[in-house]
Amino acid sequence: MSHNQIVLNKKKKKFKIFPLVNGLIFILISLAIMLPIWKVIVDSLDAASAYSFKWWPNSFTWRGYTSILTRVSLYRPFIISCITTVAGTFIGLLLSTLGAYALIQWEMPGRNFFAYMLLFTMIFDGGMIPKFLVIKDLGLVDTLWAVILPMSINVYNLVLMRNFFEGIPESLFEAAQIDGCSPMGTFFRIVLPLSKAALASIGLMFAVQFWNDYTNFKIYINNNALFNFQIKLRNMVMDSDIPDDDTVNPKTISSAAVIVAVLPFAVIYPFCQKYFVQGVNVGAVKE
16 A cells, blocks of 8 residues: 555545534534523423423423413513514614615715714714613603613614615616606515515514513613513522412422523524525625
8 A cells, every 4th residue: 555545544534533523512512502401491391390400390280381371470571572572673673674775875965974973873882871861851761662762773783784785786776766666665665575584684683682681671661560571580580589389389480481581582483594594694795
C-alpha cells in the first residue's frame, strides 16, 4: 500500500468520527433541553407532585389544568395575555406594514430623512422614566393600552418590513399604477399577498414579545385584576401564590401553569414554520 493511500484512509476514518461526535453532542443538548420540560409535564399531571424526577405520574390527574380553567384568579390573567397578544400583534403589524410602505415610496420628499430618524430612535432610546411620564400624561396608566401601544411601535420590525418591501420588483408597482390602482390598493392587492413570509415571522416576533411581557405590566399596571399570565406565573412559582385545593398538590397547579404558558406557541409554531423559515432573513437577500 502506497503512502498516499495510507494518508487517504486515515482521512476517511477521521471523517467518519465527526458525524458520530456531532450526533452525540446533539443528543446531549436535546436531553438537556427536553428532560426539564418532561419533568414539568409529569409534575403537572401528578396529584402528589414531588420535587424528585420521575418518568411518569404516580397519581394521574387533570386537576392542575382544570384549576386554571375554573378559577377566576388563574384564567383571568390568561385571558388578559391572549387579549394583549392578539391586539398588540395586530396593531404592531398594522403600524409596521403601513410605516414600511410609506418609506418605500420613492417619490415621497424626505423619505431617507425619516428613515434615518427612525434608526436614530432605535439606537438612542428615551429610557424608562420618560416613557412612563408620557404614558402617565396620556392617562393610560392602569389600562391595557399602556402595555399594547409602546411595544406595537417597534422600529426594528418596521425596518425589517421595509427591507422586505424594497425587495419586491419595482415593475409590479409600475404595472399596478398603469392599471389605475391606488397606492392603498397596491398595498392590499400586491404588497401584502407577496409578504406572507415577512408577516408570519414578524407577527410571531410581536406575539412572543407580547405573550412574554412582564416588565411593562410591572411598570404601568397597578391593578391586580389587569395582570397578565406571566405576572401570575411568577407569583405562583416565586411567592407560592397558588389557590388552595385539597385534592391536588400546589406544585401540580404551578407546573400546569408553566405548561399553559408555553403551550400556545408550541402549538402555533408548526403551522407557521414554513413562513417563519422563509422570513428569518427578511430583506437580507436582494435580487
